[in-house]
Amino acid sequence: MGVVVQKFGGSSVASVALMKQCAQRVLAARRGGHRVVVVVSAMGDTTDDLIGLAGQTGASPDRRELDQLLATGEQASTALMAMVLHAEGIPALSLTGWQAGISTDGAHSKATITGVDSTRLSAELELGKVPVVAGFQGRTAGDEITTLGRGGSDTTAVALAASLAGRCDIYKDVEGVYTADPRLVPGARRRERVTYDEMLEAASLGSQVLHPRAVELGKKFGVPIRVLHSHIDGLGTLIVADDPSMESRVVSSVVLKRGVGRIVLRELPNAPGVQARVFEPIAAVNVCVDDIIQEEAAAPGRVNLTFTVDRKDLESVRPAVERLCAELGGAAVRVDTGLCTVSAVGAGMRSGVGVASTMFRALAQSGLVIENVTTSEIRVSCVLREEAGEYALRAVHEAFGLGHPDSELRTARMMLGTSTSGV
Amino acid sequence: MGVVVQKFGGSSVASVALMKQCAQRVLAARRGGHRVVVVVSAMGDTTDDLIGLAGQTGASPDRRELDQLLATGEQASTALMAMVLHAEGIPALSLTGWQAGISTDGAHSKATITGVDSTRLSAELELGKVPVVAGFQGRTAGDEITTLGRGGSDTTAVALAASLAGRCDIYKDVEGVYTADPRLVPGARRRERVTYDEMLEAASLGSQVLHPRAVELGKKFGVPIRVLHSHIDGLGTLIVADDPSMESRVVSSVVLKRGVGRIVLRELPNAPGVQARVFEPIAAVNVCVDDIIQEEAAAPGRVNLTFTVDRKDLESVRPAVERLCAELGGAAVRVDTGLCTVSAVGAGMRSGVGVASTMFRALAQSGLVIENVTTSEIRVSCVLREEAGEYALRAVHEAFGLGHPDSELRTARMMLGTSTSGV
Numbered sequence: 001m002g003v004v005v006q007k008f009g010g011s012s013v014a015s016v017a018l019m020k021q022c023a024q025r026v027l028a029a030r031r032g033g034h035r036v037v038v039v040v041s042a043m044g045d046t047t048d049d050l051i052g053l054a055g056q057t058g059a060s061p062d063r064r065e066l067d068q069l070l071a072t073g074e075q076a077s078t079a080l081m082a083m084v085l086h087a088e089g090i091p092a093l094s095l096t097g098w099q100a101g102i103s104t105d106g107a108h109s110k111a112t113i114t115g116v117d118s119t120r121l122s123a124e125l126e127l128g129k130v131p132v133v134a135g136f137q138g139r140t141a142g143d144e145i146t147t148l149g150r151g152g153s154d155t156t157a158v159a160l161a162a163s164l165a166g167r168c169d170i171y172k173d174v175e176g177v178y179t180a181d182p183r184l185v186p187g188a189r190r191r192e193r194v195t196y197d198e199m200l201e202a203a204s205l206g207s208q209v210l211h212p213r214a215v216e217l218g219k220k221f222g223v224p225i226r227v228l229h230s231h232i233d234g235l236g237t238l239i240v241a242d243d244p245s246m247e248s249r250v251v252s253s254v255v256l257k258r259g260v261g262r263i264v265l266r267e268l269p270n271a272p273g274v275q276a277r278v279f280e281p282i283a284a285v286n287v288c289v290d291d292i293i294q295e296e297a298a299a300p301g302r303v304n305l306t307f308t309v310d311r312k313d314l315e316s317v318r319p320a321v322e323r324l325c326a327e328l329g330g331a332a333v334r335v336d337t338g339l340c341t342v343s344a345v346g347a348g349m350r351s352g353v354g355v356a357s358t359m360f361r362a363l364a365q366s367g368l369v370i371e372n373v374t375t376s377e378i379r380v381s382c383v384l385r386e387e388a389g390e391y392a393l394r395a396v397h398e399a400f401g402l403g404h405p406d407s408e409l410r411t412a413r414m415m416l417g418t419s420t421s422g423v
Numbered sequence: 424m425g426v427v428v429q430k431f432g433g434s435s436v437a438s439v440a441l442m443k444q445c446a447q448r449v450l451a452a453r454r455g456g457h458r459v460v461v462v463v464s465a466m467g468d469t470t471d472d473l474i475g476l477a478g479q480t481g482a483s484p485d486r487r488e489l490d491q492l493l494a495t496g497e498q499a500s501t502a503l504m505a506m507v508l509h510a511e512g513i514p515a516l517s518l519t520g521w522q523a524g525i526s527t528d529g530a531h532s533k534a535t536i537t538g539v540d541s542t543r544l545s546a547e548l549e550l551g552k553v554p555v556v557a558g559f560q561g562r563t564a565g566d567e568i569t570t571l572g573r574g575g576s577d578t579t580a581v582a583l584a585a586s587l588a589g590r591c592d593i594y595k596d597v598e599g600v601y602t603a604d605p606r607l608v609p610g611a612r613r614r615e616r617v618t619y620d621e622m623l624e625a626a627s628l629g630s631q632v633l634h635p636r637a638v639e640l641g642k643k644f645g646v647p648i649r650v651l652h653s654h655i656d657g658l659g660t661l662i663v664a665d666d667p668s669m670e671s672r673v674v675s676s677v678v679l680k681r682g683v684g685r686i687v688l689r690e691l692p693n694a695p696g697v698q699a700r701v702f703e704p705i706a707a708v709n710v711c712v713d714d715i716i717q718e719e720a721a722a723p724g725r726v727n728l729t730f731t732v733d734r735k736d737l738e739s740v741r742p743a744v745e746r747l748c749a750e751l752g753g754a755a756v757r758v759d760t761g762l763c764t765v766s767a768v769g770a771g772m773r774s775g776v777g778v779a780s781t782m783f784r785a786l787a788q789s790g791l792v793i794e795n796v797t798t799s800e801i802r803v804s805c806v807l808r809e810e811a812g813e814y815a816l817r818a819v820h821e822a823f824g825l826g827h828p829d830s831e832l833r834t835a836r837m838m839l840g841t842s843t844s845g846v
Binding site for chain 1: 439440442473476477479480481482484485487488489491492494495496498499501502503505506507509510511516517519521522543566568
């Protein structure tokens with residue numbers, strides 16, 4: 001039987017008692033004939049506690065030292081998890097990132113995995129052991145300890161699964177990927193399968209189920225990833241490449257992203273290079289731009305350039321944008337807060353039709369004003385006032401029939417015979 | 424200028440605030456022109472806390488896993504100490520045991536350092552940096568993390584000093600090595616110098632200033648070791664090989680060891696191999712025997728064999744001893760508790776004379792009964808009832824004039840003209 005990498009996050013291993021529950025997952029997989037590798041995060045709030053200690057040292061801590069410090073969190077939880085597995089009669093051994101052969105570049109606090117030498121992992125598996133590997137960390141060619149930044153432990157798990165040609169089970173405090181956040185949409189349903197691309201779109205839209213880095217890696221190496229609840233039995237959601245059985249599913253989920261800020265540069269002269277000059281300084285301060293919309297302005301040869309960022313980033317980009325607008329001869333900069341985006345995502349959108357119009361109709365029937373619209377190949381997003389977000393989310397979820405078991409069928413029927421464009 | 428390795432124990436680095444005080448020691452040494460390597464233990468109670476967590480996992484934890492767990496304590500404190508040094512403007516970097524090139528054998532939880540590859544340390548020093556090295560840990564040839572057991576961080580510090588041909592400053596919560604424990608003997612004085620051998624005798628007699636492993640290593644490689652207070656300025660005590668200036672110092676310290684248990688095997692037939700048969704099972708259960716005394720018994724061809732162990736070990740050795748006594752045809756086993764030893768230690772004893780008689784006279788004048796006597800080349804020990812221990816310690820301390828600045832001279836005078844043996 002194949003290799004399965006089981007990854008347990010910080011809240012799943014926050015105490016020894018919770019680790020004992022995780023151990024049952026390992027036992028079950030071994031009983032099912034699998035060879036198991038476990039990846040764990042640091043226990044509960046350990047990482048935040050360590051960052052707090054670092055903050056007491058004075059100046060903002062050196063990234064190399066922060067990595068040396070934070071890596072201890074995962075190392076400690078691997079050793080404890082190995083002990084818990086021993087107590088269950090499972091031959092296990094903990095491995096740090098470097099012991100597990102995880103190589104990274106030297107970008108401390110946000111390193112990228114450059115390779116996995118799975119010699120030792122394979123040898124331990126061959127001996128019937130369960131390696132418990134520290135997530136979120138690796139080693140550079142120069143023997144420096146690095147951490148992988150946000151989503152690092154999920155990324156470790158997928159990378160190990162890729163190197164061992166196995167699958168990856170990610171245990172979370174949710175039962176899988178839903179058609180919408182179940183805390184906001186009572187009728188939201190767990191999806192049995194979603195595609196890597198759908199997960200990537202959902203993640204960039206604010207769904208926190210799985211970090212896009214891990215999904216990207218899974219997509220690149222074709223690693224089947226399953227998202228499961230740590231302590232509630234269930235099938236979870238399987239993340240895979242496109243699948244013929246999914247063709248009729250036009251929209252698979254709707255996502256609400258709050259805290260959206262918007263900047264509009266009005267009546268910019270549309271000369272070559274204008275767009276690059278606007279966005280270069282934003283990239284330079286490491287702010288992520290979500291959507292960009294450019295439209296013709298009333299004045300001839302002029303355009304309005306609109307883009308959205310996290311509201312918390314507005315103030316760090318505003319000065320550069322205002323200076324540029326003046327330099328380029330634009331009319332004005334407008335900054336809006338209090339916005340959100342509601343997005344419909346679905347791999348089937350590539351071949352389906354009428355998704356945008358269905359979404360617009362649902363919002364119109366709810367009496368909501370759409371401030372902006374952007375689309376990708378598998379997504380339609382509408383910018384709305386933030387207070388309308390949850391209501392809009394539920395309306396769109398309902399419009400695509402996502403709360404009903406036969407939703408794929410109904411969505412397909414609804415689209416039948418329409419002739420609008422793909423989105 | 425040379426290299427100095429500064430070692431700070433767990434209580435000296437128990438908080439970031441205390442680390443900032445340690446940083447002043449580093450600053451001062453650098454201002455004095457030294458190249459500095461720092462070795463730290465885990466912060467305060469970290470190790471005990473981790474052991475507590477391990478205890479929750481169920482069965483008694485695997486030693487390999489305990490090492491993986493405990494090594495995180497020192498790693499975390501090195502990173503924090505490096506950050507504290509940065510805040511003081513000192514270019515520092517933390518290094519785990521393996522990053523610092525410390526190789527050990529595979530005896531988890533009590534590994535022995537087999538070598539230090541100081542390539543990286545030397546390179547960092549060459550760059551003007553202060554390496555902050557995790558004490559108490561190393562790496563095996565098979566990439567396993569090990570810990571060194573009791574006294575491990577002191578041993579790391581001395582090993583690094585040896586490999587860098589430097590000296591070693593050990594910062595403690597005492598101001599140096601005293602003629603007696605100052606909490607018990609009000610007139611106890613700090614010694615400016617003691618020899619490795621004196622420290623080894625004192626350590627085996629219960630002085631907890633420095634672990635004998637570290638002293639042994641210092642002696643082997645001739646590393647000058649200084650014991651200093653972490654936060655109180657002073658010269659501390661320098662530990663060195665024999666030194667001509669010390670010849671007149673016959674007794675340099677007196678040590679009280681409490682909690683001594685004694686076992687007497689009465690009237691053993693003195694056949695070849697009897698002693699080996701008695702002590703082999705004791706060594707097998709890892710109990711350390713302090714002193715062994717054999718004397719003729721009243722019955723012809725028979726001997727009484729007496730030995731002392733820590734009182735807490737009495738019950739684990741008693742059954743084997745009783746069985747052996749019966750097998751060997753001895754008369755009886757007597758077990759005594761409530762004992763202590765008072766010892767006088769001094770490198771000058773090798774050439775001085777009359778030490779034992781001075782000690783016996785002091786105890787006699789105090790009206791104390793001496794239960795046993797043992798000696799080594801540089802030590803005289805008397806077993807007494809435990810309740811007499813502190814009183815005897817003060818009497819012997821006074822008899823050798825150790826509380827007075829001119830004690831060496833007086834002791835020398837006192838010995839003049841006597842003709843008894845070396846001890």
